[in-house]
Amino acid sequence: MIKFKILKNSKKSRARLGVIETPHGVIETPAFVPVATQAVIKTLTSEEVASTGSQLLISNTFHLHLKPGEDLVKRAGGIHNFMNWKRPLMTDSGGFQVFSLGFGMDFNSGKMFKSSDIMPENLIPVGSQPRNLKITEDGVYFRSPLDGKELFLGPKESIKIQDKLGADIIFAFDECTSSHADYDYVKKAMERTHRWAKICVATKKSDQAMFGIVQGSRFKDLREESAKFINSLGFNGFGIGGDLGNGIAGMNKVLDWTVPLLDNALPRHLLGIGYLCDMENVVRHGIDLFDCIVPTHYGRRGIAFVARGADSYEKLNLGKSAFLKDKNPLDKKCDCAVCQNYRRNYIAHLLRAKEITAMKLLTFHNLHFFSKFVENIRNKIKQGKI
């Protein structure tokens, strides 16, 4: 089980500074959570990930169930031993895959809202099903993206799998709704997610901490209803999931509706956010934890996040030919092992040569940069600036 301690509440915002004590050590919050879907940060060893300053990782129930299977992980001594990660770990429940392999795939879209999503021809009406899976009262029939085989995952299954995987913090099984879903669809899906949440609570036997997930998309009454309901079930913390509306303004609205209705003494995790520009904002709105694929995912696409000036940052695309002649480190101010030892010209070369080390170097630096970025946010809370 975990214990969340709040060290300081901001007087300027809902931001708070805290620590989460887990069986695998302490997490200083607010914290960024890198995504290790397949029990790995792609391209890095667990030791390397630790040396980027990452405090905890989130892995994935759906993917590990598919390969290598939770029984194998359990026999390997649990996910920590399996991947040699000594620090805290979370597992996502598979609820995101209900979206990403469902309507996400159908519309070829991510979870973030775009205004074209709600054009009448793009809306998902209540009662419709994604092409590749079937969402039922008991759970979801998936088609494996590996071989097309049918596979069922519901709240009971997800919790039992997460029990065997053995992360410190697990998530309730939900349906992450698409930003294309109309009000009636979101309402029905949210109500089903609530019923699933109760089943998750009843199913969990382990001593793992479990976070319930608030849904309701961009709709105020649904977000409020969901926050109140999920808050009432005795979870050890909360995830805020699904589509968050239009841009930062939309995200802020969703957080303003939900955060005040969640038990203040428990940690709040914003699922799937964020960009660097989201972070301080989200923390001000009372978020303690947030995970995002961006530093790792973008790193593999040639993007480095670097400082620009004293308190700003920018994205560099090392794939651009200009960097072949650039003898600077990725980020002059960065003290990470990559910036101490390698230059942009070399990384640009490796990228063009399609050498995997390019991705490794960028992933490493980006994770370090994100860690430092969030550490700085913690310091700002300490100093009363946020």
Place this chain on the structure above:
RNA sequence: GCGCAGGUGGCAGAGCGGUCAAUCGCACUUGGCUGUAAACCAAGCGGCCUUACGGCCUACGGGGGUUCGAAUCCCUCCCUGCGCA
């Protein structure tokens, strides 16, 4: 010197009389990615003009010819590879 096979856009390689500014791939350029189906996806990629539909010009080794029409057929020259002297 003789015989055979070839010379196509940055590379590689199709096309072998009209629907070819030229398939596909690579490279290149630009754009997109927010609880990872993702070392991915999309678009562009001879020049000029047009918001667009589209139009014009220059191009398939050089030159010449046949034809209403040629990257595609013929002649000639140059070059490359292989074989024989």
